[in-house]
Amino acid sequence: MPHRVASHLGEFDVRERLAPLPAWLSQIAFAIFCLGVEVLLRLGINAAAPGSAPFAVIYPAVLAATLFAGWQSGLLVLVISELAAWYFVIPEQMSFRLANxxxxxxxxxxxxxGLLVIxxxxxxxxxxxxxxxxxxAQLEEQALxxxxxxxRIKNNFAMVTGLIDMQRRRSADETVKAALSEVLARVDSFGRAHQHLYHDPRNVGSVAMREYIEGLCDALAQALTLRGAITLSCSADEGRMDRDRAVSIGLLINELVTNAAKHAFVGRDTGTVDVSLRRSADGWVLRVEDDGVGLEAAGAAKPTQGGLGQRLVDAFVRQAHGALSTESSENGTRVIVELKDAA
Incomplete structure (x- = not known):
């Protein structure tokens, strides 16, 4: 805490705050301000204890003027304060003659x-x-x-997705094409997570969740247009979260939304998927809901319990330190992930 106060004191400079005034004019103006405060303090002390410590308020005024406007301002305050004390306080008063x-x-x-203080x-x-x-300078270098x-990471993701897509197009086996399409979607989800997370050099350790989730859902919504008239809506509360945990949550959302779009709307061309991330008393609650046919009706199309999709969901939940529960009926499916804050 003292280090932060010292840092703020060092950053404050009257000459910069009063720009475009000339530096010398700013220093004079701040010196006059400090002298005014000094006079008020002196009058207050005289009202409480007349004649006590006549020079005590000089040093705080000199210190403040030097810290916030430079040594020139501090020296001006010192000289004027000394002359004023000499003329008004030291006998003979109202004179520069010294009786003692x-x-x-x-x-x-x-x-x-006073010079030492300056x-x-x-x-x-x-x-x-x-x-x-x-x-x-270090922060600017880190940002660079x-x-x-x-x-470089964006280029690497683009190269990997390009190679997978090229291999998918060249394959004549529909099963291989489908498998490569899933791999491509998941690699793309990692790329989107990176794109929305690593763009703020001032907060590389944490993520603004509302902006992150909304950006991620925008990208998912564009992908869902390829699957028909499936609508994706997203909302999230303000707050920051550890970067690694946020990555896991983003990948989890991607997997849950993709699964819902692929399996929840059997025999239908339209549907709605809703994603929400809300603050709770002890952390966050993620909900991914759809108005599809439900797990039981979609059972034939759903991946098996031990399939890659389910294993990825379970892995992302563990990485996010969450607890997953699922509710399903003929009116749709709701996946709830409770994410408690670290103790």
Whole structure:
């Protein structure tokens, strides 16, 4: 927490905030502001304890001016504060004459102490700003590397899907074609998961689930148009989730939606598949529902319990640390996956 506060202090610069004003004008304006606050503090102290610690408020004003506007602003506050204290506080008041010879060394000590405060504050400010610049440069470099890796992975997915599709087209065996089509769809689902996940270099460890699910469903909806008039609707609550878990959920949605489109609407040309991801008291709940004929009526067309599709669904549920349950009737099928937050 202290490190974050220090970082924010170093990032704040009055000269940048007041741009396009000239830097020197911004420094003078902020020095005047600090002097005004100093006067108000002095009046408040005098009201509570008249005459006590006449120079105490100089140092906070000098420190603030240096931290937020640079050493020039801090020096201006110090000089004006010293002259004001000399003229209004030290006897003889309303004069620059010194009635007490000990006041001259005291004024010198206050001035050099103020210079020390300025020096230390400027060193801190410069060090913090240098650290922030280095951190930003590292983030930019990481973003560049991430974009490069992302580009290469996209090319690899495109190459793999292209090879599978070419082999599928060349095959004369319909069984082989069907198997390669399923492989192609699953490889494509991995590609879509990557496309929607690895595009934000600031949050590579977590995923904004609403944006991710909606983007994934848009791609699935386009694929479903090839299967007839099957409508896909999706909705998701706002929230972020661990990247690896989000990948598993995306692949699970892809498998469940694809299975529903292939098997739920036997003897029908139309149907609806609804996907929802909602926050719950202890995590998330994923629902994939269809208004098809139900598992029993579609039994002949459904993959076997030990088939690849079912094994993939089970694997994705385990990877997402979820618990799956299925409800089915002649009005359709509902798959519910409860995803509890990590303890």
């Amino acid at each position: 010879t000990a006041d001259a060394p005291r004024m010198a000590v206050i001035f050099f102490t 020096g230390l504050a400027e060193i801190f400010r410069q060090a913090t700003q240098n650290n922030n610049r280095m951190r930003k 590397l991430l974009r490069e890796v992302d580009h």
